[in-house]
Amino acid sequence: MSAQNVLFDAPGPKARRNIRIVNILGVLLVLALLWFAASGLADKGQFEAAKWTPFLEWSTWQYYLLPGLLSTLKAAAVAVVTSIAFGLLFGIGRLSAFKPISWASGIVVEFFRAVPVLLMMVFFYQFLSKSTSVDPSQVPFWAVVIALTLYNGSVIAELVRSGVFGLPKGQREAGLAIGLTPGQSLRSIEMPQALVAMLPALLSQFVVILKDSALGTFIGYTELLEYARRLASGEGNILPALLVTAAIFIILNMLLTFAAQRLSRRLGARAGKVLQIEDTIEPEGIEAPAPAPAKGAAR
Amino acid sequence: MEGFTALFEQYDVVGAFWVNIQLAFWAALWSLILGTVLALMRISPIPSLQWFGTAYVNIFRNTPLTIIMVFGSLALWSQLNVSLSSDFTTNFFRLAVLSLTVYHAAFFCEAIRSGVNTVPLGQAEAARAIGLGFLPAARIIIMPQAFRGAIAPMGNVLIALVKNTTVAATAGVAVETSSTMKTMIEFYPNLMTQIFLTFAIGYVIIVIPIGLLTTWASKKLAVAR
Amino acid sequence: MRKTRYAAAAIAAVAALTLSACGGGSDSGSESGSTEGSGEKIRIGIKFDQPGLGFKDGSEFTGFDVDVAKYVANELGYPEDQIEFMASPSAQRENMLENDQLDMIFATYSITDTRKEKVAFAGPYFVAGQDLLVPADSDIAGPEDLEGKNLCSVTGSTSAQKIKDEKAAGVNLLEQPSYAECVTAMQGGQIDAVTTDDIILAGLASTDANKGKFKVVGNPFSEEKYGVGLPKEGGVVTCEDINTAITKMIDDGAWEEAIKKNTEGADYTFNAEMNPPKMDACA
Numbered sequence: 109m110s111a112q113n114v115l116f117d118a119p120g121p122k123a124r125r126n127i128r129i130v131n132i133l134g135v136l137l138v139l140a141l142l143w144f145a146a147s148g149l150a151d152k153g154q155f156e157a158a159k160w161t162p163f164l165e166w167s168t169w170q171y172y173l174l175p176g177l178l179s180t181l182k183a184a185a186v187a188v189v190t191s192i193a194f195g196l197l198f199g200i201g202r203l204s205a206f207k208p209i210s211w212a213s214g215i216v217v218e219f220f221r222a223v224p225v226l227l228m229m230v231f232f233y234q235f236l237s238k239s240t241s242v243d244p245s246q247v248p249f250w251a252v253v254i255a256l257t258l259y260n261g262s263v264i265a266e267l268v269r270s271g272v273f274g275l276p277k278g279q280r281e282a283g284l285a286i287g288l289t290p291g292q293s294l295r296s297i298e299m300p301q302a303l304v305a306m307l308p309a310l311l312s313q314f315v316v317i318l319k320d321s322a323l324g325t326f327i328g329y330t331e332l333l334e335y336a337r338r339l340a341s342g343e344g345n346i347l348p349a350l351l352v353t354a355a356i357f358i359i360l361n362m363l364l365t366f367a368a369q370r371l372s373r374r375l376g377a378r379a380g381k382v383l384q385i386e387d388t389i390e391p392e393g394i395e396a397p398a399p400a401p402a403k404g405a406a407r
Numbered sequence: 408m409e410g411f412t413a414l415f416e417q418y419d420v421v422g423a424f425w426v427n428i429q430l431a432f433w434a435a436l437w438s439l440i441l442g443t444v445l446a447l448m449r450i451s452p453i454p455s456l457q458w459f460g461t462a463y464v465n466i467f468r469n470t471p472l473t474i475i476m477v478f479g480s481l482a483l484w485s486q487l488n489v490s491l492s493s494d495f496t497t498n499f500f501r502l503a504v505l506s507l508t509v510y511h512a513a514f515f516c517e518a519i520r521s522g523v524n525t526v527p528l529g530q531a532e533a534a535r536a537i538g539l540g541f542l543p544a545a546r547i548i549i550m551p552q553a554f555r556g557a558i559a560p561m562g563n564v565l566i567a568l569v570k571n572t573t574v575a576a577t578a579g580v581a582v583e584t585s586s587t588m589k590t591m592i593e594f595y596p597n598l599m600t601q602i603f604l605t606f607a608i609g610y611v612i613i614v615i616p617i618g619l620l621t622t623w624a625s626k627k628l629a630v631a632r
Numbered sequence: 633m634r635k636t637r638y639a640a641a642a643i644a645a646v647a648a649l650t651l652s653a654c655g656g657g658s659d660s661g662s663e664s665g666s667t668e669g670s671g672e673k674i675r676i677g678i679k680f681d682q683p684g685l686g687f688k689d690g691s692e693f694t695g696f697d698v699d700v701a702k703y704v705a706n707e708l709g710y711p712e713d714q715i716e717f718m719a720s721p722s723a724q725r726e727n728m729l730e731n732d733q734l735d736m737i738f739a740t741y742s743i744t745d746t747r748k749e750k751v752a753f754a755g756p757y758f759v760a761g762q763d764l765l766v767p768a769d770s771d772i773a774g775p776e777d778l779e780g781k782n783l784c785s786v787t788g789s790t791s792a793q794k795i796k797d798e799k800a801a802g803v804n805l806l807e808q809p810s811y812a813e814c815v816t817a818m819q820g821g822q823i824d825a826v827t828t829d830d831i832i833l834a835g836l837a838s839t840d841a842n843k844g845k846f847k848v849v850g851n852p853f854s855e856e857k858y859g860v861g862l863p864k865e866g867g868v869v870t871c872e873d874i875n876t877a878i879t880k881m882i883d884d885g886a887w888e889e890a891i892k893k894n895t896e897g898a899d900y901t902f903n904a905e906m907n908p909p910k911m912d913a914c915a
Contacts, residue, residue, distance in 0.1 A: 116541040222566075230592070244731070322473045325809070477813070
């Protein structure tokens, strides 16, 4: 039911009037809420210029927000690459015909999908802090990357698996019929299609990675939120700092989401039918319900 | 190993998990309600409600939960003097539930909307044909089917919610699992792997049944088409 | 950030006043850095997020720890352009010294017996005490007045726990990720006091945004000797040289000036019974 306006008739004159009334009431309600928040904050002096002007100064961006953003993007980018590698490895491992491998992969994937990222981050931070092989200034970075990789990699492994399962059976049968081994068929026929199909879901997983990188502030990784808090401890403006940080995250994530939508539409167009995905992005790290082509291409 | 078991006498690990489970329960309840309202807004005929639902989802789905949590305790409580209980500890528990609710409602909304997407067009057309307006059609025809189609994604949101309760440490909930684990590791660094595995397995024990249950339920309740 | 892990050790440290502090740094063959320091950089670990003590303010480093570190390094033959400041968070300090990733640490590093098993200490260069920060017009005079009041500290803080266990059982304890959040909450009026080491509190209260709004109660209920962390073996600087430098800094007034400068506006006077500190003997 992608065309949602079939839920209701085109409004007549009376309905239009009612809609207009509700619209006005809705706007008033939102304005009232905003006013309540704003006046409360104003009472507490949160709108003092001194709390906000730091964000108009270049040095704030130069020394706090931009380096923070850079670290956030760095951790997220590395985690994206390692998560994909992890996901491919264990996703394919789970599809293996050799039972011990598929079982072992299954246990790894299920385990790391169930453990909160924050617990992993805290543990790996302490663990790497005590080891000798990691440059101490890089310990928080690697703790963040490892924790993000184990969780998101496991989610991607499930994407890979459901992507392959979502393919028409005939693909595999055709592969076997022309004399490929099951492994060859998986590699050269099924995986390429599954990967294309899972791309939109993969992109939305990047949103999860980017957001979860903010957990790094718990272990002192100098990402955006951590820098915002340091800035705030000097300027005494934690609320404005949090608002600006949230705005930056929202913009970045909306760009990623937008890219995911564009991509899914393009892939859908290629498959000859518009996909259902709309702007329904998979919530927090979840295997997509058999992604794209399952519903598309004729079979 | 003896030192390890002695740890359980010193720290209330089970109690810590109980706090997280309570957080998850209340947050799940409220965010399911709020998420349903938001989903109805998004598919409603009224533009301002659609706009509000969309804006809500886009803002909160894209904000790190950590920031929302810090806001809950620092903006609402300490700046706006919003207090949800006269008892100090209960107040922070409820603020954490509120923050979790605000964040996860956006995901429940999207899960329910994806459930709406599984309902065939003909159902809505039939509802209109027999003269049902938007709300009756949604209540009698669309939503019952949508919820059944949304069980699997809602289960996934629930799992994420259970795990995200660990972030409540930022909102002043002190006795939950992540802060308990952190304190234990700091006191007993030589037992850190055992301590971590204890907590990790605790979450596996909670999360895997939820996953199995929702998968089973989504198959059992799937609408045959 | 003061962490619980060090709680027992911190108490033990008081009992260990007479024990020697420095490890085997002196037998490593490297003589005083003042003669061979030319050209080489010295790596000093500080906090980056503790206003008034060790704070990375844009490209600058400020705070009392930083000022002492600069003075001492200069005495050892490392002028400011030969200092490389690195972040040394609490959880990593011992490890960074053991792995030769740092030469010295000035990072609110309390001298304790547990730590002495792994690292050596010079100093102390300051004796802090756990204390309370309250709004400037508050009548709270000590931890005993906190009954029924709201107290804020960081997760796992020993000083907050001590107040709850020994001084005021009815205190409401809020734990936050960092002191900045505590101070923000106190500005909003919901928190009556923040607790940790007095000089850390003074540093928080002396930031531009907080000047004049808060005061340190000045009724410390513990003793934390801030030492200079050194590797047990193979250090490039010796405990004796550092102690000489600190003593010189105290004698020529630069020490007191550094405290005044970094706690300005906080209505804070350091505990004169314990300060300026006497150097512990080096091993």
